[in-house]
Amino acid sequence: MNSQISFDEALALAIRVRDELGARFDELAEQLERSRTHEAATLLREVASRQRETSASLRTAAHELPASAGGQLAFELPDYSAIRAHMTAHQALHIAVESEQAVYDWFSSLMA
DSSP states (O other): OOOSSOHHHHHHHHHHHHHHHHHHHHHHHHHHHHTTOHHHHHHHHHHHHHHHHHHHHHHHHOSSOOSOOOSOOSSOOOOGGGOOTTOOHHHHHHHHHHHHHHHHHHHHHHHO
């Protein structure tokens, strides 16, 4: 593996990414709740919960991490403008899948 970052740095970044995505999906779900789009909000809250579960699992598996994984993440978090009143759960899932693809592409470029 010829990577630009170490395994520990990648693990710290993965934890940070999951934390930030979880927080963002909660924020997006809150916006949907305000517009009474409950099905899509419920789906995004589940996605946020899974992000936090993954982060917790990574923390448990990690022995010693770098003090922080600072710097700007080089992928876009889901944008607030993606949320529409009365969007379907399927549309909300599409936002989550696009986010996962962006994270995968970013990590792949770091580990290439």
